[in-house]
Amino acid sequence: MDFIDLRSDTVTHPTPAMREAMAKAEVGDDVYGEDPTVNRLQEMAAALMRQEAGLFVASGTMGNLAAILAHCGRGDEAILGDKSHTFYFEAGGISALGGVPSYQLPNQPDGSLAIEDIQSALRDPSDPHYPFSRLVALENTHNRCGGTFQTPEYTRQLCDFAHAHGLVVHLDGARIFNAAVAQGIAAKELTAPVDSVTFCLSKGLCAPVGSVLCGSKAFIAKAHRIRKMLGGGMRQAGILAAAGIVALETMIERLVEDHARARKLADGLKQVAGLTVDAGSPATNMVFLSLADEVTLNGLQVEEKMKANGVLISAIRERRFRLVTHYWIDDAGVEKTVAAFRQVLH
Numbered sequence: 001m002d003f004i005d006l007r008s009d010t011v012t013h014p015t016p017a018m019r020e021a022m023a024k025a026e027v028g029d030d031v032y033g034e035d036p037t038v039n040r041l042q043e044m045a046a047a048l049m050r051q052e053a054g055l056f057v058a059s060g061t062m063g064n065l066a067a068i069l070a071h072c073g074r075g076d077e078a079i080l081g082d083k084s085h086t087f088y089f090e091a092g093g094i095s096a097l098g099g100v101p102s103y104q105l106p107n108q109p110d111g112s113l114a115i116e117d118i119q120s121a122l123r124d125p126s127d128p129h130y131p132f133s134r135l136v137a138l139e140n141t142h143n144r145c146g147g148t149f150q151t152p153e154y155t156r157q158l159c160d161f162a163h164a165h166g167l168v169v170h171l172d173g174a175r176i177f178n179a180a181v182a183q184g185i186a187a188k189e190l191t192a193p194v195d196s197v198t199f200c201l202s203k204g205l206c207a208p209v210g211s212v213l214c215g216s217k218a219f220i221a222k223a224h225r226i227r228k229m230l231g232g233g234m235r236q237a238g239i240l241a242a243a244g245i246v247a248l249e250t251m252i253e254r255l256v257e258d259h260a261r262a263r264k265l266a267d268g269l270k271q272v273a274g275l276t277v278d279a280g281s282p283a284t285n286m287v288f289l290s291l292a293d294e295v296t297l298n299g300l301q302v303e304e305k306m307k308a309n310g311v312l313i314s315a316i317r318e319r320r321f322r323l324v325t326h327y328w329i330d331d332a333g334v335e336k337t338v339a340a341f342r343q344v345l346h
C-alpha cells in the first residue's frame with residue numbers, strides 16, 4: 001500500500017531528476033576538498049544565503065552542532081528558545097559534546113525570542129559566577145511553534161541587538177526557504193544579517209541527505225575542523241550533493257504549493273467534527289490540530305486507525321498532531337486525508 005505520509009517533510013524521497021543527477025555526479029575526495037559537486041553546492045548555498053562560504057554536512061543536527069561548537073568555547077552560554085529544535089530534539093549535543101550550557105528563553109507564540117528577554121538573560125562578564133553569554137540561536141521557520149516564520153525586520157533587529165552586546169547569532173534555518181516563499185522574498189533577506197545559518201536539503205526540498213552550514217570564511221574553516229571531529233568528513237559526497245544542487249535549482253519556488261495544500265488540508269479538517277485546528281495554522285507547510293474533548297480515542301489510537309486508512313500521521317502529544325505537506329502530497333492526498341479523519345472519528 002502506498003501511504004499518504006504526513007508525518008514530516010523529512011520523509012520525502014528524491015525526485016527522478018535528483019536520482020539522475022546523482023548517477024551522473026562528478027566526484028572526488030571531499031576530505032581533500034576535491035569533490036567538484038560538493039564544492040559547487042557549497043558555493044551555491046553561500047550565494048543564496050549571502051554568506052561567504054558553505055559547508056556540506058550530514059544533517060541539520062550536525063550543522064547546528066558544528067556551528068555552535070565553532071562559535072562557543074567550553075563554558076560559553078548559548079541563548080536558545082525553550083521550544084527550539086536545538087534545545088528539544090538534538091540530544092543535548094551542544095552541552096554533551098561542546099560543554100556549551102544553554103539559557104532557555106520562552107519562545108513567543110510566533111517562534112520569536114523577545115529582545116527584552118534576551119536583554120535580561122545577558123550575563124555580567126565581570127562576575128565570575130556566570131558563564132559568558134556568547135550566542136543567540138533563532139529558528140526560522142519554527143517547528144514546534146507551528147511552522148511560523150520570522151520577518152527580515154525582526155531578524156535584523158535581533159542581530160543588531162546581539163551584535164551590539166557582543167553576541168553572535170546562529171540561525172537554524174532548516175526550513176528557511178519555506179519562510180522565504182511564505183513572504184514572497186529571497187532567503188538571503190532572512191540570512192544576510194546572521195553570523196551563521198544551517199539549512200536543510202532533505203526536508204521540503206526532497207534531497208535524500210544533507211544540510212549546508214554557511215557563514216564567514218573564517219567561521220567555516222573552524223566548522224570544517226569540527227565537522228571532521230564529529231565524524232562528518234565524507235568522501236565522494238558529490239553523489240549526495242548532486243541531489244542538493246537539483247534541490248536548490250528546482251525545488252524552492254514550488255514550496256508555495258505545499259503551503260497552499262496545507263491551507264486546503266486545514267480548511268478540510270476544520271469541517272471534521274472532533275478536530276480543532278490551531279488558530280492561524282498553517283503559517284507554512286505544517287498544520288497543527290488537536291482532538292476535541294468529546295473524542296474518546298487518544299492520539300495513538302487515531303494514528304493507528306489513520307494508518308489502516310492509508311494515511312501516516314504522528315501524534316506529537318497525547319491528543320495533538322502535526323501534519324506536514326510536501327512534494328509527494330498532492331490534492332488527492334489532501335482529500336483522502338480529510339476523508340480518513342472523518343471515517344476514523346465517526
Ligand code: TLP
Pocket residue numbers: 007008009010058059060061062085086089139141142143172174175200202211
Ligand atoms: N526536524 C524533524 C524532527 O527532528 C522533529 C522534523 O520531522 O521536523 N532544525 C529544525 C527546525 C528541524 O525541524 C529539524 C528536523 C532539524 C533542525 C534537524 O534536522 P536533521 O533531521 O537533518 O538532523
